[in-house]
Amino acid sequence: MAIILLLSELIPCLLIGYLLGRFKENLSLTISRPLISYGIPISLMGILLKSGLELPLIESAALALVAIGFLMTILYRLPSVNNLIQNRTLQLGSAFGNTGYFGIPVSLALLPDHALIYSIGFDLGATLVIWSLGPILLTDPSKVLSSNRYWKNFIKGIFSSPAVKGLIGALIIHSSPWDEQITDLLWIPSRVVIVLALVIVGMRLSWLRKANLSRIKNQITSIKNALIMKLVGLPVIMLIISSAIRLPSVMREALVLQAAAPTAISILLISQAAARDEKEATSLVVFSTITALISIPAWLLILRL
Numbered sequence: 042m043a044i045i046l047l048l049s050e051l052i053p054c055l056l057i058g059y060l061l062g063r064f065k066e067n068l069s070l071t072i073s074r075p076l077i078s079y080g081i082p083i084s085l086m087g088i089l090l091k092s093g094l095e096l097p098l099i100e101s102a103a104l105a106l107v108a109i110g111f112l113m114t115i116l117y118r119l120p121s122v123n124n125l126i127q128n129r130t131l132q133l134g135s136a137f138g139n140t141g142y143f144g145i146p147v148s149l150a151l152l153p154d155h156a157l158i159y160s161i162g163f164d165l166g167a168t169l170v171i172w173s174l175g176p177i178l179l180t181d182p183s184k185v186l187s188s189n190r191y192w193k194n195f196i197k198g199i200f201s202s203p204a205v206k207g208l209i210g211a212l213i214i215h216s217s218p219w220d221e222q223i224t225d226l227l228w229i230p231s232r233v234v235i236v237l238a239l240v241i242v243g244m245r246l247s248w249l250r251k252a253n254l255s256r257i258k259n260q261i262t263s264i265k266n267a268l269i270m271k272l273v274g275l276p277v278i279m280l281i282i283s284s285a286i287r288l289p290s291v292m293r294e295a296l297v298l299q300a301a302a303p304t305a306i307s308i309l310l311i312s313q314a315a316a317r318d319e320k321e322a323t324s325l326v327v328f329s330t331i332t333a334l335i336s337i338p339a340w341l342l343i344l345r346l
Contacts, residue, residue, distance in 0.1 A: 048334065050146050054236055055330070058243020069244040072237060073310050080234040085168070085207025086214065087231030088145065090224040092158040094215055097292070101162025102169075104296060108279045109167060112136045112270070125266040129178060130308065130318035134325040135270035137171045138302030139242070140164035143333065145235060147298055151341055152291065159295035167299075168307070169205065175311045179318075238306055246327050260324040267304075268329055272336045276301040280344075294344050301340045303329035 061068055092098065115122050116132045126132050138144060140163055148160035214223050261268075279300035283293040304325045312322035 050150060051143070051239065051334070054239035055243035055246060058240035059246045060243075061240065062244035062247025069241045070313060072241055073313070076234065076237060076241070077310055080237065081168075082206040082210060083227065084231040084234035085165070086210040087224070087227030088161055089165070089207065089211040090214060090220070091228055091231070092161040094211065095158065097158050098162040098165065101159045101292070101296060102166030104279075104282060105163040105166035105299070106170065108275065108282055108296075108300060109136050109170065112275055112278055116270075126270065128267075128318060128321055130312050130322050131264060131267040131325060133171070133175055133178065133311075134264075134304040134308045134322065134329075135267045136275060137167055137175070137305045137308060138271065138275070138300065139238075139305045139307075139326075139330070140167055140299045140302050143239070143242075143330070144299045144302035146239075147302070147337055148295055151298065152295055156291045156295040159292045160299050163296055163299040165208065167305075169208075171305060171307050171311075173205075175307065176314065179311055242306055242326060242330055246330070260320075261328060264321065264325045264328060267325055268332065271304055271325075271329055272301060272332060276340060294341070297344060298337060298340060301333070301337055303333040 058069075089098075113132070113136050116126060116135060117123065126135055140160070144164060145157075145160055148157055152160070214220060214227075217223070276297050279297050280293070283296055288296070304322075306326060309319070309322045309326045312319050
């Protein structure tokens, strides 16, 4: 029943986006810019305040960083793995999922209410990293971390990150005497942003209409390793970590399902802003989203065996 509820929330948003994308191809770009600047910080503020700024939030964020950091280290440092996924955009897409705009609806639909804080923590940790390091990794080809330019861009990326803005805003509101009232007001806009992000993903699906079977096969071939790493590799890493430290079952389920989320729309938005590897990013977001409609219910069944 929970899986049916999840699909009933996701599929209409993706379908609406697909239909809109058929009539106006560049609409996703028009919507994504204000979504990054204003929507994501507001959404994070609302969800953070709703779930509560408590210790489990920090613990989940830290575990997300450990799992993602481990995967990124493998992708960058192990030649055998690096050779499988050499494209930097696809490497990022292998490690960062659509946790906020796909994973959170998954948590709300499939898990108990108290699991939301774990899902939010994972999302916060991943979002802080991708919006801080992602633009730098895709726009600055230099790998020399000691350069002044890198650290200047890194600091700029941190403070311009929508996730940091959302976290700062949530902390300010949380310390105010109007905490509860503002939290209630922000919850609906937060859900609206989630819907808009899913609609944007649906808009990107519209390119399938123009693609012939041969092109689709080529696209899948070019991203298959990144696709497998995202939907199977990262959740396996998260499952191993959570089992090794014996997390409570609800927390383990929340973190693994977040790790199993399809490639983040953030990767697509960042690649568009950097004018780099947009086709690869689009393909990975599209096909991972479609596949996740099957793989996430499968992961839930595995976790509850």
